[in-house]
Amino acid sequence: MTKTPKINAAVLGLGGMGGTHVSALKASPYVDKIYGYEPDPGRRAQRARELGVIPMDLADIMRDPAIAMVDIASINEAHVPQAVMGLRAGKAVLCEKPMGTTMKEAEELIKVQQATGGFLQIGFELHYSKLYSMVKDWILAGAIGTPVNIQCRYYCCEFHRKDSWRSRSTGGFLIGEKLSHYLDLQRWWFSQPLESVYSLSSPKVVPYFSHRDNHQIMARFKGGGVATLNFIMYIAESYHEDPLQELLAKQSDDGHYLQYYVCGTKGAIETDVFRRRVRRWEFGESDTGFESKIVETHTFPKEEDQVWFHNTYGQNLRVIELIAKGLPPEVPAADAYETMKFCFAAEQSEDTGRVIAF
Ligand SMILES: NC(=O)c1ccc[n+]([C@@H]2O[C@H](COP(=O)([O-])OP(=O)(O)OC[C@H]3O[C@@H](n4cnc5c(N)ncnc54)[C@H](O)[C@@H]3O)[C@@H](O)[C@H]2O)c1
Incomplete structure (x- = not known):
């Protein structure tokens, strides 16, 4: 029997949507450790406790080669800087929509994805x-x-x-x-x-x-x-x-x-x-x-409702599996870029x- 591949993942932004992302990571058979980041250390510790994840600083997440996936559920302004950082650090990235707050940002992200060839899927979960x-x-x-x-x-x-x-x-x-x-x-x-x-x-x-x-x-x-x-x-x-x-x-x-x-x-x-x-x-x-x-x-x-309508949870379970198995995104970032x-x-x-x- 082949062993289920397991990855460590970090969720950036532990608000409402961060909680949904954590619940999919917890339910996935492909996940071992889950880390969580919030800019304010007090809020980071509190939300990590509430969600049952390990609090970690952003620079440490990016530096840790054992963290294969960053899952971005932070406020919109942070999406592109954090996704760029993740791709450059060699991590697979699942990033909430929108893919940037300006056209320039969206362009920057697609260019970094193309240059690194890294895994990038934007959270258009209605697919x-x-x-x-x-x-x-x-x-x-x-x-x-x-x-x-x-x-x-x-x-x-x-x-x-x-x-x-x-x-x-x-x-x-x-x-x-x-x-x-x-x-x-x-x-x-x-x-x-x-x-x-x-x-x-x-x-x-x-x-x-x-x-x-x-x-x-x-x-x-x-x-x-x-x-x-x-x-x-x-x-x-x-x-x-x-x-x-x-x-x-x-x-x-x-x-x-x-x-x-x-x-x-x-x-x-x-x-x-x-x-x-x-x-x-x-x-x-x-x-x-x-x-x-x-x-x-x-x-x-x-x-x-969940599975018929937004199904973020179903999307995330699937994306985690793709990353753990080394497969490409199902909704390519280049397609999300056209929507942006x-x-x-x-x-x-x-x-x-x-x-x-x-
Ligand atoms: N796909 C969907 O249907 C869907 C639904 C809801 C929200 N979202 C997206 O998810 C993201 C979060 O939305 P939410 O509803 O959870 O908002 P929220 O306000 O509940 O949570 C945002 C969290 O991000 C934290 N944060 C702020 N700056 C940060 C930074 N630089 N790095 C990391 N975290 C930071 C905040 O402290 C807060 O905890 C948004 O981009 C939103 O568009 C997507």
Whole structure:
């Protein structure tokens, strides 16, 4: 019997997401020791105790050849500096999105990855979601013909709260921070290069945000497909911290929406997170005209939200296994970089009022 390969890993940033990353490392059969880093030594010791990991200074993590993986769940500004440090130190890196807070940073990271040839996967975990992979599988199977039009409506409550690092972040922050996942899906489903992006944002409503709170992003892909993403972060009534983590029944009809319509030449797909549902239509033509029929519907229970929706845990388990076995990333960093270009083009379009062509 072959022995299970085991690695030591270090989690950088021991906040909410750091806790999720630690739980996957703890559950993985491929992990031996888990270290944790926070810049403030007091918080580092406290969070390490709470999460059951070994506290360690960043320089020591980078210096220790026995630590094969760094798992970055720190605030966005730290992602690229820490990922660059990790790759240069010869470590495999799993880094939370966004891949940088500026285009320059994203470029720097992809260049370092290419120069070192190191393992780098960015946390676009929706590729591991049962809901969104079902859409991908249907598209690949030809169930909707050629995808031509993707519409996303995402409305939620303000759940970043006053005086948080998120509320204090400037620019088009929410595009990288939240919408990068959803622009990434549009790219994944079309499987075509982007041609152009145009985005608008109306004056903000949330008074304490240093950044915009709404985005209407439109994109054209090679082959003629178009996509929109319509985001508002203040309309829904209920506040349960991140509404996507806790999909309470009330939220499904108080202004929250997270829906996609993926239209193809032969059918369409709808995903609806707050109704925990995915449906598929088939198009046809009768003697009297064009017809559309719902042919498949799947729903999922609340207990399965994690695996059907964000599935960060499932992504992390898989990435740890890839690293321990010396395999390459399943969602390559070069692909995440294309999504970041999409995000920054939308920001640039909002800043300048121009269509950004690729
Ligand atoms: N993939 C997803 O769906 C998803 C969901 C939530 C958060 N995230 C990402 O995870 C990251 C963390 O988010 P969170 O919700 O855990 O925030 P959080 O505020 O709960 O935690 C951030 C932690 O990083 C620490 N920190 C600050 N500067 C640091 C540095 N230089 N090095 C290491 N740690 C540092 C903070 O002290 C804090 O403990 C963010 O980049 C966020 O975008 C991703």
